[in-house]
Amino acid sequence: MVKPKVLITGASKGLGLAMAKKLSKDYTLILHASKDESIREFREGNYLLTADLANPEELKEFCKKLKTEHGEDLYGVINNAGIALDKPLLFQPEKDIEKMMAVNLKAPIIISKTAMKIFGLKNKGVIINVSSCVAETGNAFQSVYAATKAGLIAFSKSLAKEAAALYQDHQIRVLSISPGFIQTPMTDAIPESEKEKYLRMIPAQRFGKADEIAETIAFLLSDKAPYINGSNIDINGGLF
Ligand SMILES: NC(=O)c1ccc[n+]([C@@H]2O[C@H](COP(=O)([O-])OP(=O)(O)OC[C@H]3O[C@@H](n4cnc5c(N)ncnc54)[C@H](OP(=O)(O)O)[C@@H]3O)[C@@H](O)[C@H]2O)c1
Numbered sequence: 001m002v003k004p005k006v007l008i009t010g011a012s013k014g015l016g017l018a019m020a021k022k023l024s025k026d027y028t029l030i031l032h033a034s035k036d037e038s039i040r041e042f043r044e045g046n047y048l049l050t051a052d053l054a055n056p057e058e059l060k061e062f063c064k065k066l067k068t069e070h071g072e073d074l075y076g077v078i079n080n081a082g083i084a085l086d087k088p089l090l091f092q093p094e095k096d097i098e099k100m101m102a103v104n105l106k107a108p109i110i111i112s113k114t115a116m117k118i119f120g121l122k123n124k125g126v127i128i129n130v131s132s133c134v135a136e137t138g139n140a141f142q143s144v145y146a147a148t149k150a151g152l153i154a155f156s157k158s159l160a161k162e163a164a165a166l167y168q169d170h171q172i173r174v175l176s177i178s179p180g181f182i183q184t185p186m187t188d189a190i191p192e193s194e195k196e197k198y199l200r201m202i203p204a205q206r207f208g209k210a211d212e213i214a215e216t217i218a219f220l221l222s223d224k225a226p227y228i229n230g231s232n233i234d235i236n237g238g239l240f
Pocket residue numbers: 009010011012013014015016032033034035038051052053054080081082083084103130131132133178179180181182183184185186187
């Protein structure tokens with residue numbers, strides 16, 4: 001049987017890599033990162049489709065290839081790639097603001113647009129956007145990052161409603177997840193003193209593991225979750 005295809009953006013490391021590991025049994029993966037060399041695992045039997053999501057031309061080409069090369073079997077899109085360029089807003093260069101907006105918010109929107117065209121033809125498909133707990137709590141020195149992530153939640157809820165407005169008897173779902181503090185290369189970069197501060201705020205008394213996010217993604221993607229739609233799922237050990 002042909003395995004349905006799932007695109008994972010940012011699949012080279014961290015959460016995206018854990019998702020690739022978890023999903024590789026049941027799906028054919030379209031693995032994305034900023035460049036081919038970034039992707040070192042799960043290449044065999046899967047596809048590579050890379051692009052710098054901050055570059056509009058590369059994003060356009062990426063979406064074109066997603067539709068023409070993978071449209072037929074595409075079942076799922078996980079918009080996971082993201083960047084956090086933490087700084088007080090007062091000192092945040094405009095180019096950093098633009099980059100976070102482009103990678104964290106604009107790219108998932110444009111990729112979702114392509115996915116909706118594909119899913120609309122077969123009335124089936126799932127989009128999961130990776131937001132963040134800071135979208136709901138706010139966080140000092142992450143105001144722009146948090147804004148992009150909050151945008152993803154509103155976008156997902158609206159697009160879920162839009163699918164219902166456009167398609168009859170459809171099985172198209174759009175969701176977001178909001179991880180808390182999960183151990184990945186992104187959070188490894190945070191100073192130890194900051195990490196201790198976060199740890200004191202987490203009722204589970206530990207940081208999350210990338211596998212725990214991947215487990216939730218696998219469930220949300222599957223036909224075990226047909227009634228979870230438009231939702232934002234918090235996976236944060238109680239951090240609020
Ligand atoms: N870790 C956490 O605690 C946490 C919490 C909440 C939300 N999140 C969100 O979860 C997602 C994954 O986070 P992570 O911790 O796994 O991050 P990570 O380890 O830093 O990995 C980021 C991924 O995004 C890709 N990426 C970054 N900039 C890109 C660009 N300009 N174009 C294309 N790809 C780009 C990277 O590809 P390259 O390897 O090619 O650079 C990499 O695959 C992000 O959206 C993040 O905001 C993470």
